[in-house]
Structure formats: C-alpha cells, structure tokens
Amino acid sequence: MLSIGNVKLPLCSGMNRRSFMQVGTTAMGGLSLANWNQLQAAGAVNDSGKKIKNCITLFLVGSPGHLDTWDMKPDAPEDIRGAFKPIATNVNGIQICEHFPLMARMMDKVALVRSLHHNTGASHENGQRWMMTGHDFNPANPQPFIGSVISRMYGSRGNLPANILLPAKIGNTGTATPHGQESAYLGSAHEPFVLNGDPALPDFKVNNLEPPAGQTEFRIDSRRKLLSQLDDIQRRTETSSTVARDTAYARAFNLLTSPETKKAFDLSQETDKLRDRYGRNTFGQSCLMARRLIERGSRFITVNHFDTVFGITCWDMHANGSSLDNTYADYERHLCPQFDLALTALVEDLESRGLLDETVIAVFSEFGRTPKINNRGGRDHYPSAWTNFFVGGGIKGGQVIGSTDKIGAAPHDRPILPPQMLATLYTALGIDLETTMMPGPGNRPVRFIEAEPIHELFG
Secondary structure, three states: OEEEOOEEEOOOOOOOHHHHHHHOHHHHHHOOHHHHHHHHHOOOOOOOOOOOOEEEEEEEOOOOOHHHOOOOOOOOOHHHHOOOOEEEOOOOOOEEEOOOHHHHOOHHHEEEEEEEOOOOOOOHHHHHHHHHHOOOOOOOOOOOOHHHHHHHHHOOOOOOOOEEEEOOOOOOOOOOOOOOOOOHHHOHHHOOEEOOOOOOOOOOOOHHHOOOOOOOHHHHHHHHHHHHHHHHHHHHHOOOOOOOOOOHHHHHHHHHHOHHHHHHOOHHHOOHHHHHHHOOOHHHHHHHHHHHHHHOOOOEEEEEEOOOOOOOOOOOOOOOOOOOOOOHHHHHHHHHHHHHHHHHHHHHHHHHOOOOOOEEEEEEOOOEEOOOOOOOOOOOEEOOOEEEEEEEOOOOOOEEEOEEOOOOOOEEEOOEOHHHHHHHHHHHOOOOOOOEEEEOHHHOEEOOOOOOOOHHHHO
16 A cells, blocks of 8 residues: 555555656546545554654754764874764774763664765755755755654644744854755645744743733634634635645644643753753753653654854864854863763653653754864865764664765765665654655655665664
8 A cells, every 4th residue: 555645545566656656646647536635634644554753853053073073083194083082882893982971871772874975065054955855955846844744744742833943943054045944845834833942041931832912812712713714614615625724823823822832841840950961051951842842742853953153162163263163172162062961861861751762863964074174173064974873763773874984084885865864764753665655746746755764773
C-alpha cells in the first residue's frame, strides 16, 4: 500500500514510491473526488505500523569547526589541528574535544556523522536551507521546513502547535535569501510557532499567548463561534473540499484560551536544580522548554543556538577583530561548555522521563570550518566537510558514520549529503519513505526527500 497523507492507495505487486513517481500523477486519475478531497485534508501519515516519534532539533547557527569539536586531527600540522586536545569517551576508539567532558560520558547514546558535505556555496543561508529542507535553493519553488512537514503529516497531540521554534527565527546571517525555516507551499497553518522571547530572563513570558488589549474571553469565544459558522456555510456551499484550509485561526484560539498551553511555556514550574543543570542561559533554558513542549504534545521543536552571527559570541569563528570576532577563547569559555551542559541535560532529562526512545535529538549546522586556520587565528566557512549527529529515537548510538581525510578537508569514506540526514530523521520519526508520500504544491503527491536514510543508524 502507498500512503499519501492518511489515504492508502493499492499498488501493483512490486511497485514502490520510486516507480509510482515514474508513472506520474496521472495515476491518481482513478481516485474518486471524495478520496481526492480526503487526500487534500490528510493531516497525518498512517500510524498503524511504526510508532510516531517526536524530534528536538538543535541548530547551531554559525557552525562549529569540525576539527575543533567532533572530528579532531591531533596528528595534523599545528595550523590544521587547532588549539584543543581530544579526550576519550565511554566508547572505545571515539574521541571528541576536551571541552565536551559531559558528552564524552554518554557517547554510547550518540551517533556521529563525520562525512557530511555539500558543494553549492559557502553562505550560511545555503547550508541552513540544505539542513532545514533537504533541498538546494530554488526561488521559484521554495521547499518546506522539516518541522512544517511533520506538522502537516502528523499534526499535534493536543492544543500546542505541532511545530515550535525557540527562541527566535534565524535572522541576519549575511544575505537576504531564506534560511529554510518557512512552511512554503504547506501554508501558514504549518509555519512554526515562534517563541520570540528569552526564557532565561527573570520576567520572561510568552506575549503571543496573551489576548490583545480589550479582547475579553467572551469576545474571543464569540469570534471563534462566528468563524465556525462561516466554515460550516462554506462546506455546504462549495463543491471543493474545505477541510484542508488553514487552521491558523483555530490554533490561535486554542493558544489564547487553554490554561494548559500557557503552563507548557512556564519554566517556573521546574526546580531550580534542573534549570541550573540545563544552564541559566538562552540556549539551556530553550532546551528545557523544548522538553516541556514535547512532553505536552508538540511534535517538532527547533532550538536555534543564536539567531545571527554578527556582533555576538557564536560558533562563527572568523576572528576578524570586528563583528565576526569569535575565537578559540569563545569556544573554550562559553560555547562548548554551554552546549555540553544543555545537550547532556536534555538527554538525561528525556531518558529519566521515559521519552528518549520516542524523541529524536538532531544536532545540525550549516557547514564545517576551514581545515587551515586563517592568519587571524580563526576558521572560515567550509561546506566540503563537517560533523553533525543524532541521539535517541531508536537511533543506534556509540558509532561514527563516515570519516574525513587526514586534515579534515573532505570525506574519506561514506560521504553523506544533507538530504540523507533528513531522510534519516524522517525514518526515525516513523515515516516509511518507500510507502508514504505527502501532498505537495497543488496537492500533487511528492516524495519527502530525494535521498535514502543512513541505514547503519537503525542497525
């Protein structure tokens, strides 16, 4: 059977998604109008097989240098290997940077992918789109964010949005082109709900959850009833299906009127000890909030570690003495310890609550950094090789997929492209990429991704 949304279609023996697409969308001509309308309305994949899982993606905006973090080259020349030393982990043969001591103790849960690469430009935005959509940039046909895809296919398990982005969208990272965190043709109902606030601040609150000034509960409820009546009239008078129309209004009403929804964002309900364990900073508290949101019904949470690369301490280690002046000192004093604390707290917290097996943690970034240290003591953009990784969600930890050459300049074996990372993520979330497609532009059935998952991660 082939599933498109939650509609099952019979297939001839031996036919799969790939051969279906070769036949073309004319094969859909045998569907009745009612079934086609149902396909348009489909909000979730068939979940009778694999268990639906959730995802927390930690996106490291600016991108750490792979030779300074998770793919160190201690035997390389000094101007290649950098300032840090590798340390052993709890998995024999796997070493990582000395400034990730907590992560080193749980390497048996981590699956490193050391041979990531792409060759379509070294801008932040280009790499961000690859890792957020699985596609290169095409202004005539923008592709949806992975969180929006999951929102469209699975929906939420409650009043919370399925797709939430913390603490803010990626902002200015150099060019005006998109970053890949938009819903594109999936529509506004599947745009990520953006926190737009710093959960580490003492007076933090989610402004988007407060009704506009002068809007009483009675007026909000009256408007919801009016919208429902208009929808009912539209359903009875239009010949085309309207059940797939944007649900953005309904989501807004749910957010405004649900006390449980507001509690999900309230970190004051967590103990001081746990908040300290995550780190009292924007990234750490966003990771804690991500756990709370997954626990309460969201499907896909993205935590952007920084929303820009200019004028702040971030992973973009150019050491240029100006607005991009991050150095090894910033990695050592702030970035690596902050990430080490938050990631390991998240893993431990999910595991203690029985949520790690059903939650994939994906740590993504847009590229690596140059093998050779520049003349200022930093590293520049480098999409030819880098390391990202997965934890949880049934992915087999304690392993390394692929490797780079002696100086970390290019994949040495098992080269991996960004679409394969997303194919792996979709597979881990319970989507069978061979039997399931999704409604695309104009509701044509389209493949989730033009790639195969990394099968070793599921061994």
